[in-house]
Amino acid sequence: MSSFDALIIGAGHNGLAAAITLQKRGRRVLVLEARSVAGGLCAAREFHPGFTAPGVLHDTFEVRAPLLDALGLAQHGLSLRDADVPVHAPTSKDKGFILAHDPERSQLGEDQAGYAELCRVADAARGALSTALDAAPPPMIPGQVSDFFDFAKLGLSLRALGAKDLYGFLRMLPMCIADLTRDHFKNETVMAALAGATLLDEYVGPWSAGTAARWLLQRAVSGKEVAGGPAALVRALKASLESAGGSVRTGARVAALLVEKGQVVGVKLEGGEALRAGLVGVAIAPRALLPLLPPHALPLNVFDELSRVRARGTSAKVHLALEAPIETRGGRHERLRMGDSLDDLERAFDAIKYRQLSRAPALDVRQPTVADLSLAPRDKAVASIWVNFAPYDVDGGWSDDRRKAVLDAVLARIERYDAGIRQKVIAAEVLDPKTLEAEYGAPNGNVHHAEMSLDQLLFMRPTLRLAHYRTPVEGLFLCGSGSHPGGGVRLAPGWLGARAALEGWAS
Amino acid sequence: MTRKYDAIIVGAGHNGLVCAAYLAKAGKKVLVLERRHLVGGAAVSEQIFPGFTFSSCSYVVSLLRPKIIRDLELTKHGLHILPLETTFNPYLDGTYLLRGVDAASTRREISKFSKRDAEVAPLFSQAMAELSRLIKPIIDSPAPDLGSLKPSNLFELLRMGRILKDAGDDWVAANLKMMTMSAADFLSEWFESEKLIAPMAASGIIGTFLGVRSPGTAYVLLHHYMGEIDGSFRAWGLPKGGTGSISNAIAASARALGVEIRTEAPVKHVLIKNGEAKGVVLENGDELHAAAVVSGADPHRTFLNLVGEKELEPDFVTQIKRFRMRGSSGKVNLALDRLPSFKCLPGAGLHLQGDITVAPGIDYLERAYDDAKYGDFSKKPFMNIVLPSVTDPDVAPPGKHVMSVFVQYAPYHLKEGPDAWPSKREAFGDAVCDVIEELAPGFKSSILHRHVLTPWDLEKTYGLTEGNIFHGELSVEQLAFLRPAAGWARYRTPVKKLWMCAAGTHPGGGIMGTPGALCASMMLSEGAA
């Protein structure tokens, strides 16, 4: 008999957040991690000797400040940067544009005013949206009096918008980002820069409905980034957990969940070792739960829903070791988004519908070494690049040739803005969706664990019956990106999942 | 000073006519003004070629509300709807699927491709019917006004909330999924065979500028399960004499109730004094006065042409300009020497009596959409074909036939601009005929006459801005309380005594009559006419 009250499967940032939450409430927690390091998609990755990528996920602007306090991360060396890091949208002819969270700090030429107006309506709803995203999802249909209060609170914060902005906001929700940006902007590069934020690992292009909501939701929770990026976040999470008395065991892959009389009682590791605990948190992808459970553990309708969760991996990750950072006509920037127009992005998306690679992919680039010199040898640089799109189920399957094609397409895209890029490359690695699945357990390579489409958000994430973290198996709960409020580096799914588990299964 | 009317209705589309009839039924003196030489708008029958009668635009009916048929006694006034039972899907690989002859044969047909799908299909239809029951009360009443705290409004919201609550989580969740998912994804949750999924998904894109893989198209599917003829769900019909006979029946009913209808009477603008509509001015300069004016034209035409920007708040003008029209469909009307013979199912038969859908694969449909996204017509389009003369021989000379081909995609905004359409019209018609020829060899040699309607023609001839067949896209952000503009979804307009009654208002396009009927009832309840 081991001496744990709770086991968490998966030491990604959400698993760690869940573990800290439970440990701080007096539960003895062990986190089980299949890989040799903790951190999951946030773990630092030395992809070439001396060159380290900040994590497969490289943005931390969706981490909410109150959570950092609740999880005690500030005491463990975590700090936030002074401001958000603006995105540079280069063009091949001029200095390009700067898209910052704050319209005042943006440089968008003739679209400056349009962006300010768009942000005004989006931010008017920010209160309501962040309320929805910081708490457990509201019930779909208010059933109890207390639910009505939750709804009323949401409703009231929406009503505070005033009728005009309320309608403006409701109209935006189901829209596609292409229509939304065309309503407000004139310059295609600016439209593409904003639209580019909605594509990562989704099966959508800028003309797909629902992408406007993706942007709105992202904007509502985005703020300052973590100093040192995702890897620093993981270090602080681990330190906080350990100082509270919890621990992480790496190299421990869970092979099965142990269930007795409808109640989870522990897990069995690959290799046969059994660990017992009355609470088990699942911070891996929700669908990965199915093969771990004994037959008939879940009611048929839950099983059915879970097996329908959509998680298509559509993005590849490229890491470049460089002699010097990418430099466009607009200079050196920490973040860049590359794509010339909405059509350019849409064509990139078209390819994956036919299981092909985008010929001219849209790129979301982070150059961590612009801010953090420790990730590369002196005077050298690292570029961490999300590539949209590269489908999991590419025709003919993934191979070295395919990965080389991705790298070529990426360099060709960057070359439009930095002619010398090819001479700067010292080494490169391509993580295709298949590899992301094999190495990180991302289902079909999808780093969000479940697509963030409108029908898989809020009280529908990952499914209607599992949206409130607790599963029908007593003691077994979800606490990963597949749960509300979803993927990206957020911590909230872990925190909210653990809190739901602490409330117990009685009701 | 001319005689004064209680209401003048601009446009004799079927909605304008329905609105007129209901107002007259309540004792109002009503005048309808139509710019063309015939009534019906997009629901007209025209002898484009001598001896051949075409439903030039809309061609099948399913959404026309039974209550309207009863209230206006349309059957008495000549409405006769012939059933359209079968759905035939020919594929490029020489196979086909024929559904609707009877339950057993439909099952056999689907089993050719998947036994599992054959089992699931009836369940799916039932589920869709249940889901549409949930939506129907919302479609049959005016859109709630979220911005208003009036008790009557809150009551309506509450009533709709109740309907949802009574249905329970599962149904509401399914509904939300339909609103947000793509038709292809949604159907793939039910079925496995693409041979079934593709033609079914195709009904999710009709009239939209979306592809079968675009989120939001699952909802449009639902519309197709909402049709009812005399109360039975999921039934499409073919009006005897073409869709114009629907408009003619409504017009006859309206005239019998005392409505005056003038054709070839284009309205130039609405007469507005101190922010209040007083009547209309015709193209020929005549001024006509009325206590209320109702526009049966689309929102762009109504506000940007007939009213004029200077009479409106800039904010409202922006909203109307952002209300998306962008037509995406065309129509090819053909006079045929003989019936086509399909390679996969040669000769005549039941399959030519119903609806013939050319949607041979998901990728096929999606590629058709891709062409349109970048400003081209589809080289290999999606088509919905009917041969009305098979069931209604009067529409063609003996032994001859008419064929109606609804085609997607034909984007109004070509990359060369909309005015490039006249020079591309025939190439577009050729693309359509080429695909049919591939499926039914010898077809082209049977064509006696061909009439191609591009979105540009729909705008010029039928007055549909940008050729949009529904007076504005039926995307979620343009429905219910947002159709056509926030705060103006209840048939009123910012111009006092000016109302809207056509497809650009809730619940939207199609031969349905609901916008016209709801507008009339709102006007009457507010003593506006």
Ligand SMILES: Cc1cc2nc3c(=O)[nH]c(=O)nc-3n(C[C@H](O)[C@H](O)[C@H](O)COP(=O)(O)OP(=O)(O)OC[C@H]3O[C@@H](n4cnc5c(N)ncnc54)[C@H](O)[C@@H]3O)c2cc1C
């Ligand atoms: C090609 C095509 C195929 C379709 N297929 C189907 C189908 O199979 N089934 C279905 O249910 N729906 C179909 N539809 C949609 C359906 O026909 C329309 O949504 C519906 O008919 C709209 O009716 P309405 O009365 O609202 O407007 P309309 O029919 O557009 O009527 C508006 C009227 O106003 C008149 N007008 C405009 N401006 C002025 C003016 N200044 N002065 C005087 N008169 C004016 C116009 O001439 C027109 O008669 C189709 C539409 C098209 C174009």
